[in-house]
Amino acid sequence: MEPDMVVQMIRDLKEQNVPISELAGDDDSTGYNRAIKEMPDLHMDKTSDHQNKGNQAGIENGLRASIEHIFGEHAHCMQSWCGYLKDKTTYKHSSLPHGKDLKSLDLKSDLEKWFLDKLVPNSKKLANLASSQANESLNMTIATKAPKYKHYSASSSLSYRVSSAVLQKNEGYSYVSEVHESSGLSPGAETLKRSLKLNRKRDRKSTISKTKEGKKQRLLLKKKRSSKNSGMEVREGKTYESEIGNEHPDQEEIPEVMEIDEVDKEAITVAPLLVFDLETTGLSRSSDIIQLAAYSKDSTFDTYILPSQPISKEATNITKITVRGNNMLYNSNPVNFKYPHQALTDFVTFLSEFSCKPILVGHNIKRFDCHILYNALRFYNMYSEFCSHIIGFxxxxxxxxxxxxxxxxxxxxxxxxxxxxxxxxxxxxLEDTRLLFRLITCTSQGNVISDNITGFIFSPNYPHNCHIQQDNLKTFSEAINCKAVSKATALKAAHSNLRLSHLKLSIERNGIDGLRALLSELTNQGKVRVTSCKKVIQKLYDFLTRET
Structure with missing residues (x-):
């Protein structure tokens, strides 16, 4: 809080004859000192809002360690925060020139004079800690009624907004009905019902927060936030620092964790099944489509497509489709065909005409057809539009x-x-799609797709993500060959949108801690991005920092 605001708050309370015995806050005592100077008759103590409550020896030890640590002396350091105690062989200071210990004894003497001589005698006061959490909670409540991004200071409604926040804090959500009643108005049945529900929720939350499980949950959330912040700092690089504009900026940003696509469960229940199948010029994923067909309960799509590459003999033997000059033939009979762009446009239009987005079903499509279709649609910049008309595969x-x-x-x-x-x-x-539709709906096994759809549906973005992951995995080939990382770990890193160059960049930014923060970032489902295993991270770090 700004010092002038602290002084004004204390003055207002004093004018209202509210006794103040203690001011809790951070260790910036400017506001406290100004208040004492302007109101010398105040009898008020200053306490600190800190994490080592009641631990006078711990505070003294920490103060000494903060000086000794930067000079290479670690007798008072703790392994929980001292990088040297964690890894004596590779540790470098992240904020000192060239990562080396300071050597000047005069500088050390001056630091001890200014910090230890002044703060250690006050360690008892520092240990008598108080919490400003209640103040922060009230600030959050006020922010919901008078947001900082809106200018209410010149409005007569500001005092009412702040007063309503204070009432909510002290009286609970029933304050609205009480204000109505005191003004001679009806308290409102729905208002009472709503306030009762919110008060119960608040009481329940307060009760849970005091339990052992509630405290564990807070620690877990704190750990997640810390992991997220550390990962973000490593991914973004330096974004704010003195004179950063005068240096060569680190502009590359490491990709964030790829969120796992979740299919709308409600949409699945009403989505029609649309079976599709492709015939292609060959068996590789780079083949062209020569026939595209789709079949559902109420509609059919079928078109032949003139390819830009020759049809292999194996494909001709299977599909009975050939190209002679500007003609396409099926079983030696000419068929009507379209050029790829027109055929794909017609297919996307066909999908858009469904009243509910369909689910595309196919046989072996996850390994073949999806990728062929993705390559064709991407070539004509149509894949995003295609995805907007389906739920998944x-x-x-x-x-x-x-x-x-x-x-x-x-x-x-x-x-x-x-x-x-x-x-x-x-x-x-077309015949394949008709038969497959019968297979999934009319066998003794029941409707095999509808009965098992939740466990097997995958996102329309799957082919795109798979394409990116394969490119990412290629960058780990040397590390895999050198056994610096297992193929399974490399594959997991590739799946999370990481390349080997991103791991090198994390080390350049924050050493092994940067690599650890990047690899152990949490996904939107609360799982570790790649790994948190210390041995795996150390092995990768050694490989990436080896002499070339």
């Missing part, structure tokens, strides 16, 4: 492995033979 191959375990083959042809007792040898995208 489901791979029927994974679902059938779960629902009907132990089969010798899970190919679509084999499943048709086993579950529908039919022989199916043709290979056409």
């Amino acid at each position: 489901v791979d029927s191959l994974d679902v059938f492995k779960h629902v009907v375990p132990g089969l010798s083959s899970y190919s679509q042809t084999s499943l048709v033979d086993t579950l529908l007792d039919e022989t199916y040898a043709a290979r056409n995208a």
Whole structure:
């Protein structure tokens, strides 16, 4: 709080004959000193808001350690904060020139004179700590009624806003009804009901906060905030520092933790199932689409697409599709075709016409079809629009492995033979979608997709994320070959949107602590981003800081 505000607050309370015996706050005593000077008849003690309450010896020890630590003396240091005690071989000071200990005995003597000689005799006062938490709580309540980003100081409503915050703090949420009643108005049945509910919630929260479990929860939340702040500082680099504009700025920002996409559970329950299938020029993910078909209970989509690359013999043998000059043929019969951009535009339009966003279902799509479709749509800058018209994907191959375990083959042809007792040898995208729709809805297994959709649906962004992750993983190849990191850990780092260069940058910014903060950041689900294992982090640090 600003010193003039402290003085004014004390003066106002004094004028109202409110006795003040103690002023609790941080160790900036300017406001306290001014108040005593202007109002010498005050009998008020100053106490500190600090973490070592009642520990006079601990405060004296900490004061000495703060001086000795920077001069390379660690007898009074504690391992919980002293980097030297944690790792004597690699420790460097983060805020001293070249990370080395200070050597000047004159400087040490002056620091001891100014800090130890003045503060150690007052350690008893410093240990008699008080908390300003109640004040901060009241400030938060006032901020909800008079936000700082709005100018209320010139408004007559400010005093009413602050008064309502004080009433809420002292009397609870029932103050609104009490004010109404004192003014001769109806307290309001709904207002009473609402205030009773809020008061119960506040009392319940207060009771829980005093329990052992409540304290554990606060410590856990504090740990999460600390982890988040440390990770953010390492990811962003220096953003505020004296004369930072005169130096070469560190402008690269390490990507934040990729949030795990969560599918809308309510939307899933009403979403129609749309089975789709692709025929392609080959078996690689870089192949072109030559037929795109989709089938649902009420609608059908089917189009042939002229490719920009030749169709392989293997693909022709399977699909019976060929290209001769400017003609496309299926089973040697000419078919109508479209160019890729038009065909994909028509498909996105077809999806947009569903009253509820559909779920796209396909066989083996997680490993093949999704990536082919992603590459085609991305080439024409249409993937974002495509994603806006669907809820997600489901791979029927994974679902059938779960629902009907132990089969010798899970190919679509084999499943048709086993579950529908039919022989199916043709290979056409539209026929494939019709049969797959029957497989997932009309077998003795029930509606296998609808019954298992929650566990198998994946985000429309999956192909995009997978593409990024594969590029990230390639940067770890040397570290994996040198056994500096396991492939599983490297894969986890790649999945969290990290490249090896990002780990190097974290070390440049804050040494091994920076690497630890980055790798142990928490995701939106409360899980560690990559790892918090000290051995794994140390091994990576040694590899990244080795002499080239």
